[in-house]
Amino acid sequence: MDSVPDASGIGTFRRGVEADAATLAAFAARTFQETFAHSTSSANMDAHLAAAYGVEQQGRELRDPGSATLLLEHEGVLVAFAQVRRKAPPIEVPYPRVIELQRFYVDVPWHGRGVAQRLMAAAKGAARELGGEWLWLSVWEGNARAIAFYAKAGYVDAGGTEFWLGPDRQFDRVMVAPLG
Template sequence: MNFTLVHLDISAVSTLQKLAQKTFFETYAPYNSAENMQQYLDTNFSIKKLKEELSNPDSVFYSALNTENKHIGYIKVNFRTAQTDLQDQNTMEVERIYILQEFQGQKAGQFLLNNAIEIARKNHVDNLWLGVWEKNIKAIAFYKKNRFKDFATHIFRFGDDEQLDILMKFEL
């Protein structure tokens, strides 16, 4: 399947919100309480919060479109002070990379990750990094297949639950 990468700006905030909420819910709802899920969706994917993120010059959002021009997934990359953990000028964070469930297994995730690597190269960073929930075995295997290596962990607060994220990086 062919995909097209499109930059998402503030004019696409409602499209981004629907995509972000749906992909996050599909990925994590089976493993978390309904209360924690709803709180996270309301807080982190509100129009106000997404507008703030889209307005940050150190954060960039892209969406993958399929051949019918449907938004099927997205990626958020962070530079400099927008990074959620590391604050290194020579790194780029892939904060979010999500694909709608119905399009998983069609190489859309690989398409987005390949583009993230290319964006990192164009920005002359030393490496790109990301955090992935320790229980997301499928994602961890995907990143390892793509030459990401574990380098640390951190706690991710999800409502009243503390979850462990594995930090992984790809050296350019």
Template sequence: MQLTFQQCRPDDVHALRDFSYRTFNDTFAPMNTPATMQAYLEQSFNTNKLHGELSDSNSSFYFLYAGRELAGYLKLNESPAQTDINDPHSLEIERIYVAKEFQGKGFGYVLINKAVEIAKMRKKFYLWLGVWEKNHKAIFFYKKNGFYEAGAHSFFMGEEEQTDFIMRKDL
């Protein structure tokens, strides 16, 4: 199966919204209330917000295709679009998702490697991301890929405050 990347453009907003809704919901719905999930999905993945993110020159989205199927995506932020830290020497991975049907096939590694490649091309010293403290599967994955815990910050799911670990990978 051929894997290809496509940088998202503003006219990809509906595909991005639909894929974001599905993958975020698949990942976090079992650990949150339906009301909390719905509020977050509507707030974070509506087309107006995504249009703004796609138009931000400090953010970039990449779709990963397996053949013709959308299998995953990545959102990267340079300072000042970063959700925390805002270090011009870093690149934030704000979102990294693989569709359920493609999990366990190494696509997460492919996405991480794409982020590393882009960070090096942009002459960044490190990558960082926030990961929910209760998402043990993701924490294990990031540690396996050379990330380490470097702090924590609050993350809001609707009105509910949660804690994200900040994980860093030095390049």
């Protein structure tokens, strides 16, 4: 999309607040669906979106003091977001003070333009403010682009875990990176 500038041409990140719940819920559901629709049935996808991305759920997450949401807007439109929270990984990792990178999404027209790198730097800053020394995340094993991006951003594979998308059992990689 030619009208989309590179990451240096867009604004700064801001912290999400409860008033962002509806916009964020819609953006998060759309980007999740675009990323994973091919990996499950539409009924499973609909059930998962209703459970994980409703406005109420999003509002709870935005209010949670153990969680931080970063939003990036361009000309008033949300183009990327990340959420970090105090939550232990599903597998044992030999690192202290590990914060979860719970969600990390850049809208498709902005892929490959440096937005994800800026989003990662902002997410790391927010995780440090939550007292973290390490970040962990889980990523679907079939999400090759995200895994390549995380490796480029300094994450290493720490093991496998499972993720239930409705009744569909899927397999994720757990990756970790230092915050220092």
